[in-house]
């Protein structure tokens with residue numbers, strides 16, 4: 642399987658002023674593209690893995706062949722995380738429906754508490770990584786976690802519902818060291834319809 646860079650459904654400038662066009666362009670056409678190139682290079686060296694889906698590869702984890710393990714986990718994670726991230730945002734975002742707000746408030750007390758915990762997870766991730774709203778695959782409980790580098794919640798038995806990239810490359814050009822301001826602005830472009838669909842699917846699967 643050869644992976645290719647997914648096209649965005651909006652222009653690089655479409656998320657301004659919350660995410661600037663140059664950040665989007667570099668993030669998508671350079672960072673994400675590099676993860677895909679390096680993933681493909683690693684898979685060339687391990688043709689026995691060619692039938693596996695990306696999810697299956699990430700779930701193999703430590704069982705991956707030693708010479709390609711780190712490359713597949715880092716770059717496969719980078720590909721899946723970024724594909725998910727682009728689809729989590731919209732230049733014309735829907736508001737969270739009452740049903741979604743209730744589902745989330747049931748998990749966190751209130752909507753505001755959910756947003757506060759999510760932002761805190763992103764803010765306190767030391768170095769590079771992600772903050773996530775996840776649904777546990779077995780208990781179906783909602784929680785907020787953060788992962789280092791390009792790890793994905795599926796590797797710990799969770800289905801990601803929403804995730805924000807808090808690597809510096811996601812915000813540094815416009816926000817410099819102000820990660821909190823980036824996360825606060827990012828709420829304005831979250832596609833809540835997408836979030837609601839992901840949650841409904843996670844709860845019934």
Ligand code: MN3
Nearest residue numbers: 672806808811
């Ligand atoms: Mn990134």
